[in-house]
Amino acid sequence: MSSSARPKVARVTALDRLRSSTQAIVKLPVSGFDATIVPPRIEDCVIAGSIPLPVLQRLAELEAERPGTIPDGDDLAALKMAHGVNDAYVRLAIRELDGEPVEFTPDDVARLPKEDYELVLSYATRAEPLPGKD
Numbered sequence: 001m002s003s004s005a006r007p008k009v010a011r012v013t014a015l016d017r018l019r020s021s022t023q024a025i026v027k028l029p030v031s032g033f034d035a036t037i038v039p040p041r042i043e044d045c046v047i048a049g050s051i052p053l054p055v056l057q058r059l060a061e062l063e064a065e066r067p068g069t070i071p072d073g074d075d076l077a078a079l080k081m082a083h084g085v086n087d088a089y090v091r092l093a094i095r096e097l098d099g100e101p102v103e104f105t106p107d108d109v110a111r112l113p114k115e116d117y118e119l120v121l122s123y124a125t126r127a128e129p130l131p132g133k134d
Contacts (some may be wrong), residue, residue: 023095024130027121030113036096037123037130045088055085086121093124 023038046053090112093103102108109117122128 001110009056013024016026021133022130024133025096026119026131028113028116029119030115033097033116034099035120036099037093038091038095039126039130040089043093045085059085086125089124090117092119095119106118 004019023036025035025036026096027036042056048054087106089108091106091109094102094104096102123130
């Protein structure tokens with residue numbers, strides 16, 4: 001290598017910055033994993049088949065009937081549907097565990113400790129801003 005040759009320096013592109021602004025590495029409180037979280041778009045959940053469109057339509061109807069309320073006794077089926085929606089968000093949001101790419105299944109989501117699930121869900125649904133991204 002000649003003395004005039006420069007070592008290549010990795011260049012950070014606008015796309016790299018965009019990608020990093022829409023994801024965060026979060027320490028899961030119970031399992032201790034470092035989880036890379038990327039909040040999914042609801043459209044992606046529907047297209048992937050994770051959330052059936054009729055479920056979304058029924059939840060929208062319930063919200064219109066009683067804004068801001070959680071389905072109760074008569075709407076237990078709706079609550080179960082909403083839980084499936086939440087599971088889909090969590091499943092699609094976790095992209096890596098300790099730097100290893102993962103694709104969560106519904107069974108994997110069911111095995112998450114409650115506190116880990118709730119933390120991921122809060123970021124996946126954008127109820128909380130990603131750490132360092134607000």
